[in-house]
Amino acid sequence: MSVAVAVTDSPEGRLALQSAVAEAQNLGTGLLLINLTLHDFTEDEIPSGLEVTVINRSGRGDRDPVTAVIDELSDHAEVDRLVLGVRARSRVGKMILGSVAQRLILRSPVPVLTVRQDGR
């Protein structure tokens, strides 16, 4: 058993990470941290107090964050839950850039736990 989390470069990404840490600690499992931001996580950005595996996004194969996450999930069969931060998006924004969260929810091989910030 293990919990995976997709961390984007945004407030909801940071919230997802917090929630995933709490979730993994509750379940007493490890955490698969899939870093979708454009920088590699440093030691102090990685949560302590539980067993964390960090996957940084790297190379052309990871250009689409959805593909990057799905690939990792299929490589890590022990994961049985994906934590994801979501927020309201405008129609125009979704039309132009699509919604990573929506595509992940629809394609994830494991159940998805979505979290959002209050009042957003």
Place this chain on the structure above:
Amino acid sequence: MPPGSPRRRSTSTASTNFELPHVGTGRPVHRLGIIATVATFGGLLFGYDTGVVNGALEPLSEDFGLTALSEGLVVASLMVGAAFGAVFGGRVADAWGRRKTILLLAGVFIIGTLGCVLAPGAEFLIGARFVLGLAVGGASATVPVYLGEIAPSEKRGSYVTRNELMIVGGQLAAFVINAVIFNFFGHVDSIWRWMLLVALVPAIALLVGMIFQPESPRWLISQGRTEEALAVLKQVRSPERAEAEIDEVTHLAAEDAKEATGGLSDLGTRWVLRLVIIGAGLGFFQQLTGINSVMYYGTQLLTSAGLDSGVAIIGNIANGVFSLAGISLGMYLLNKLPRRVMFLTGYALIAVFHTLIALTAVIVPPGPAQAWTVLAFLVLFVFSMQGTVGPLTWLMLSEIFPMKIRSFAMGICVFVLWIMNAIVAQFFPPLIEALGMTATFGMFAGLAVIAFVFLALMLPETKDKDLAEFEREFKAEYGRR
């Protein structure tokens, strides 16, 4: 588009500390010199092929009975080709290797040149110029990367600079050769075909020369061909240095692979989007300075201001000289002045000289006096532009993006830049015809003012900051909290 070379930061700075022995002397250095000479023929061709219309256009236009609009199209089709060549050239160079790509480009240069020279009509010429543009854009993306990858880290900057000087030198060479051909053989039918044909010489030199040059060691390592990479390094470094450098090159090849990580969906991150907008703005406004209206239509401008064709084509050489002098100064200033100061001073000077050109056309009556006054302000504009905004735009593009999205972000900006180049090339002749010099240059002056405001509000300072530091600050200010 003078200095057309995306300078990758990872190419120009040794990001990690590798203690390396001296490059060596004698044979390896000599070999490296030959490689640089051959590869920069790519830059020379870039310059010659973009500059040659400046002087060839008038006889060409008479031959084919072109209108202002179709003149624009003949010139602009090359830039449209270059936009695609620049975007796809890099992809081809990653897949096939730098050497094969440059060989391919040399072939396209030759075919494109022959197509232009033998064109039976304007439509064919437009198509052939598009093909030539693919090679120009491809060379702008590939040659500096090849040079940067094969040069020793401490000399990377100077090799890439050399290519940029060759681009502007190629334009100047085209102006001089056109002036000589036109003044001695102007009576010959279709003399423009001979002007264009000259480009065949460096194209053949590039093709033949590249056959004997080695592949980039960094690309070989990215393909897992370490033995071959070592063999190449041994040709261009002292034996000790070659062995020692393998680790550095392997590290750099891995960094390169990361540059292709980010894509469209990352533009959803606010601070990244802001950087891409700034970068695209840099390319957009660099071309709207109108620098290339001078580089492509300088001779025509002087003719319409009141000089004879033979004199105008000689006077136009001054544009090339000041362009080269400006670039040389600019390269020096890059390391001295803060980026923002240099950009804002540049755009301010550009606005001033455009205003002076516009006023000259109103105040001084048409004739040689007007033409020479216009030329004086034109060269001052060219000099200030090439001494600041010209090279600085490329440098800035190479240093503002986070490493993992650099490839995608640079692709967008360079594409915008070439397309704006094409738009200016396409619409400058009809604008001059319909509105005259005053309104056209008044418009350029206004655009320079808008560029000034845009950059004053948006442009971050990057000088003397390393990328991680810059990213942190920018993200803290513009990221979503």
